[in-house]
Amino acid sequence: MNSIRSDQSRFDAAIVDLDGTMVDTLGDFAEALNRMLRDLGLPQVPPAAIERMVGKGSEHLIHSALVHVMTPAGAADAAGVQASAQALFERAWERYQHHYLAINGQYSAVYPGVVEGLQALRARGLRLACLTNKPTSFAKPLLAAKGLEGFFEQVFGGDAFERKKPDPLPLLKTCEALGTAPSRTLMVGDSSNDARAARAAGCPVVLVTYGYNHGEPVRGVDADGFVDSLVDL
Structure with a gap:
Protein backbone atom coordinates (compact mmCIF):
# COMPACT_ATOMS: atom_id res chain seq x y z
CA MET A 1 0.00 0.00 0.00
CA ASN A 2 2.95 2.35 0.51
CA SER A 3 3.36 3.28 -3.17
CA ILE A 4 -0.32 4.20 -3.47
CA ARG A 5 -0.38 6.11 -0.19
CA SER A 6 2.79 8.06 -0.89
CA ASP A 7 1.71 9.31 -4.31
CA GLN A 8 -1.99 10.09 -4.15
CA SER A 9 -1.38 13.12 -6.39
CA ARG A 10 -1.44 10.66 -9.30
CA PHE A 11 -5.21 10.16 -8.81
CA ASP A 12 -8.09 12.37 -9.92
CA ALA A 13 -10.88 10.04 -8.79
CA ALA A 14 -11.74 6.83 -6.97
CA ILE A 15 -14.33 4.19 -7.82
CA VAL A 16 -15.57 2.42 -4.69
CA ASP A 17 -17.38 -0.93 -4.50
CA LEU A 18 -20.35 -1.27 -2.12
CA ASP A 19 -21.02 -4.77 -0.69
CA GLY A 20 -18.09 -5.98 1.38
CA THR A 21 -16.17 -2.74 0.85
CA MET A 22 -18.34 -0.02 2.40
CA VAL A 23 -21.26 -1.94 3.88
CA ASP A 24 -21.45 -5.41 5.43
CA THR A 25 -24.63 -6.57 3.70
CA LEU A 26 -24.41 -10.30 4.41
CA GLY A 27 -27.32 -10.04 6.83
CA ASP A 28 -29.50 -8.40 4.18
CA PHE A 29 -28.62 -11.09 1.64
CA ALA A 30 -29.36 -13.88 4.11
CA GLU A 31 -32.70 -12.42 5.19
CA ALA A 32 -33.94 -11.72 1.65
CA LEU A 33 -32.73 -15.05 0.24
CA ASN A 34 -34.20 -17.11 3.05
CA ARG A 35 -37.55 -15.31 2.84
CA MET A 36 -37.47 -16.05 -0.90
CA LEU A 37 -36.68 -19.71 -0.28
CA ARG A 38 -39.53 -20.00 2.25
CA ASP A 39 -41.92 -18.64 -0.38
CA LEU A 40 -40.72 -21.34 -2.75
CA GLY A 41 -41.02 -24.11 -0.14
CA LEU A 42 -37.26 -24.71 -0.17
CA PRO A 43 -34.76 -25.18 2.69
CA GLN A 44 -32.85 -22.26 4.16
CA VAL A 45 -29.24 -21.48 3.26
CA PRO A 46 -26.73 -20.51 5.99
CA PRO A 47 -24.92 -17.13 5.90
CA ALA A 48 -21.53 -18.86 5.62
CA ALA A 49 -22.59 -20.40 2.31
CA ILE A 50 -24.14 -17.14 1.09
CA GLU A 51 -20.89 -15.27 1.70
CA ARG A 52 -19.13 -17.38 -0.95
CA MET A 53 -21.87 -16.55 -3.49
CA VAL A 54 -21.75 -12.74 -3.10
CA GLY A 55 -20.05 -10.44 -5.58
CA LYS A 56 -21.25 -11.37 -9.05
CA GLY A 57 -24.67 -9.73 -9.01
CA SER A 58 -28.09 -10.66 -7.70
CA GLU A 59 -28.89 -13.02 -10.57
CA HIS A 60 -25.81 -15.13 -9.79
CA LEU A 61 -26.58 -14.99 -6.06
CA ILE A 62 -30.14 -16.24 -6.50
CA HIS A 63 -29.17 -18.99 -8.93
CA SER A 64 -26.33 -20.12 -6.65
CA ALA A 65 -28.66 -20.25 -3.64
CA LEU A 66 -31.22 -22.30 -5.58
CA VAL A 67 -28.57 -24.77 -6.73
CA HIS A 68 -27.18 -24.99 -3.19
CA VAL A 69 -30.49 -25.97 -1.58
CA MET A 70 -31.69 -28.15 -4.47
CA THR A 71 -28.55 -30.31 -4.63
CA PRO A 72 -28.96 -33.51 -2.53
CA ALA A 73 -25.90 -34.80 -0.68
CA GLY A 74 -23.77 -36.84 -3.03
CA ALA A 75 -25.91 -35.92 -6.04
CA ALA A 76 -24.31 -36.47 -9.42
CA ASP A 77 -26.97 -34.92 -11.67
CA ALA A 78 -25.51 -31.41 -11.72
CA ALA A 79 -27.11 -30.61 -15.08
CA GLY A 80 -30.54 -31.59 -13.76
CA VAL A 81 -30.15 -29.38 -10.69
CA GLN A 82 -29.03 -26.44 -12.86
CA ALA A 83 -32.07 -26.89 -15.10
CA SER A 84 -34.43 -27.07 -12.12
CA ALA A 85 -32.91 -23.94 -10.63
CA GLN A 86 -33.25 -22.12 -13.94
CA ALA A 87 -36.89 -23.14 -14.21
CA LEU A 88 -37.56 -21.55 -10.79
CA PHE A 89 -35.47 -18.47 -11.42
CA GLU A 90 -38.13 -16.00 -12.58
CA ARG A 91 -40.36 -16.71 -9.58
CA ALA A 92 -37.34 -16.63 -7.26
CA TRP A 93 -36.15 -13.30 -8.69
CA GLU A 94 -39.59 -11.73 -8.20
CA ARG A 95 -39.77 -12.89 -4.57
CA TYR A 96 -36.16 -11.86 -3.88
CA GLN A 97 -36.74 -8.33 -5.21
CA HIS A 98 -39.90 -8.05 -3.11
CA HIS A 99 -38.15 -9.07 0.09
CA TYR A 100 -34.85 -7.26 -0.52
CA LEU A 101 -36.54 -3.93 -1.16
CA ALA A 102 -38.57 -4.43 2.02
CA ILE A 103 -35.54 -5.05 4.27
CA ASN A 104 -32.76 -3.22 2.37
CA GLY A 105 -30.24 -1.94 4.93
CA GLN A 106 -32.03 -3.28 8.02
CA TYR A 107 -29.62 -6.20 8.54
CA SER A 108 -26.44 -4.46 7.36
CA ALA A 109 -23.89 -2.04 8.80
CA VAL A 110 -21.27 0.39 7.51
CA TYR A 111 -17.77 -0.93 8.17
CA PRO A 112 -15.59 1.03 10.63
CA GLY A 113 -13.47 3.69 8.95
CA VAL A 114 -15.59 3.98 5.80
CA VAL A 115 -17.03 7.43 6.48
CA GLU A 116 -13.65 8.79 7.59
CA GLY A 117 -11.96 7.23 4.56
CA LEU A 118 -14.44 8.75 2.12
CA GLN A 119 -14.12 12.12 3.83
CA ALA A 120 -10.35 11.96 3.48
CA LEU A 121 -10.53 11.09 -0.22
CA ARG A 122 -12.92 13.98 -0.84
CA ALA A 123 -10.68 16.32 1.19
CA ARG A 124 -7.80 15.43 -1.17
CA GLY A 125 -9.93 16.57 -4.09
CA LEU A 126 -10.74 13.14 -5.52
CA ARG A 127 -14.03 12.73 -7.34
CA LEU A 128 -15.90 9.64 -6.16
CA ALA A 129 -18.20 7.12 -7.82
CA CYS A 130 -19.80 3.99 -6.39
CA LEU A 131 -19.75 1.00 -8.73
CA THR A 132 -21.39 -2.24 -7.61
CA ASN A 133 -22.78 -5.41 -9.16
CA LYS A 134 -25.86 -4.93 -6.94
CA PRO A 135 -28.88 -3.65 -8.91
CA THR A 136 -29.06 0.13 -8.96
CA SER A 137 -32.55 0.03 -7.42
CA PHE A 138 -30.99 -1.72 -4.37
CA ALA A 139 -27.74 0.25 -4.25
CA LYS A 140 -29.06 3.81 -4.18
CA PRO A 141 -31.55 3.28 -1.31
CA LEU A 142 -28.86 1.43 0.68
CA LEU A 143 -26.38 4.29 0.29
CA ALA A 144 -29.09 6.73 1.34
CA ALA A 145 -30.10 4.63 4.35
CA LYS A 146 -26.50 4.47 5.54
CA GLY A 147 -25.80 8.18 5.00
CA LEU A 148 -23.23 7.56 2.27
CA GLU A 149 -24.94 8.83 -0.87
CA GLY A 150 -23.63 12.38 -0.50
CA PHE A 151 -20.05 11.29 -1.10
CA PHE A 152 -20.66 10.13 -4.67
CA GLU A 153 -21.11 12.03 -7.91
CA GLN A 154 -22.17 8.85 -9.69
CA VAL A 155 -23.73 5.56 -8.56
CA PHE A 156 -23.85 2.65 -11.01
CA GLY A 157 -25.33 -0.77 -10.29
CA GLY A 158 -24.87 -4.09 -12.02
CA ASP A 159 -27.73 -3.31 -14.40
CA ALA A 160 -26.32 0.05 -15.51
CA PHE A 161 -24.17 -1.40 -18.28
CA GLU A 162 -24.23 -4.36 -20.67
CA ARG A 163 -21.77 -6.33 -18.53
CA LYS A 164 -20.81 -6.55 -14.84
CA LYS A 165 -17.47 -6.68 -13.05
CA PRO A 166 -15.06 -8.51 -13.55
CA ASP A 167 -15.57 -7.23 -17.09
CA GLY A 179 -14.32 12.50 -17.06
CA THR A 180 -11.15 10.88 -15.71
CA ALA A 181 -8.50 8.64 -17.25
CA PRO A 182 -8.46 5.03 -15.98
CA SER A 183 -4.77 5.32 -15.11
CA ARG A 184 -5.63 8.21 -12.76
CA THR A 185 -8.71 6.54 -11.24
CA LEU A 186 -8.24 4.29 -8.21
CA MET A 187 -10.50 1.25 -7.82
CA VAL A 188 -11.28 0.34 -4.21
CA GLY A 189 -12.92 -3.04 -3.71
CA ASP A 190 -12.94 -6.28 -1.75
CA SER A 191 -12.62 -9.11 -4.25
CA SER A 192 -10.98 -10.62 -7.29
CA ASN A 193 -13.91 -9.28 -9.36
CA ASP A 194 -12.88 -5.72 -8.56
CA ALA A 195 -9.19 -6.43 -9.14
CA ARG A 196 -9.68 -8.23 -12.44
CA ALA A 197 -11.95 -5.48 -13.74
CA ALA A 198 -9.46 -2.81 -12.67
CA ARG A 199 -6.49 -4.58 -14.24
CA ALA A 200 -8.34 -4.99 -17.54
CA ALA A 201 -9.50 -1.35 -17.51
CA GLY A 202 -6.07 0.03 -16.64
CA CYS A 203 -7.05 1.33 -13.20
CA PRO A 204 -4.82 0.97 -10.10
CA VAL A 205 -6.60 -1.16 -7.49
CA VAL A 206 -6.57 -1.47 -3.71
CA LEU A 207 -8.55 -4.15 -1.87
CA VAL A 208 -9.88 -4.17 1.69
CA THR A 209 -9.00 -7.24 3.75
CA TYR A 210 -12.39 -7.76 5.44
CA GLY A 211 -14.91 -8.20 2.61
CA TYR A 212 -16.31 -11.02 0.49
CA ASN A 213 -13.86 -12.71 -1.87
CA HIS A 214 -15.79 -15.87 -2.76
CA GLY A 215 -14.31 -17.71 0.20
CA GLU A 216 -10.72 -17.18 -0.97
CA PRO A 217 -7.91 -15.26 0.84
CA VAL A 218 -7.98 -11.73 -0.54
CA ARG A 219 -4.23 -11.22 -0.19
CA GLY A 220 -3.75 -13.83 -2.89
CA VAL A 221 -5.40 -11.52 -5.44
CA ASP A 222 -3.32 -9.47 -7.87
CA ALA A 223 -3.75 -5.90 -6.55
CA ASP A 224 -1.61 -2.82 -5.95
CA GLY A 225 -2.26 -2.82 -2.22
CA PHE A 226 -4.43 -3.94 0.68
CA VAL A 227 -5.92 -1.97 3.57
CA ASP A 228 -7.61 -3.08 6.77
CA SER A 229 -9.86 0.00 6.73
CA LEU A 230 -10.78 2.70 4.21
CA VAL A 231 -9.40 5.23 6.66
CA ASP A 232 -5.96 3.79 5.80
CA LEU A 233 -6.34 5.30 2.34
Missing part, protein backbone atom coordinates in the same frame (compact mmCIF):
# COMPACT_ATOMS: atom_id res chain seq x y z
CA PRO A 168 -13.73 -3.89 -17.45
CA LEU A 169 -16.68 -2.18 -19.18
CA PRO A 170 -18.33 -0.83 -15.98
CA LEU A 171 -15.05 0.76 -14.85
CA LEU A 172 -14.38 2.28 -18.26
CA LYS A 173 -17.92 3.68 -18.41
CA THR A 174 -17.62 5.05 -14.87
CA CYS A 175 -14.34 6.77 -15.73
CA GLU A 176 -16.05 8.22 -18.78
CA ALA A 177 -18.91 9.53 -16.63
CA LEU A 178 -16.41 11.12 -14.23
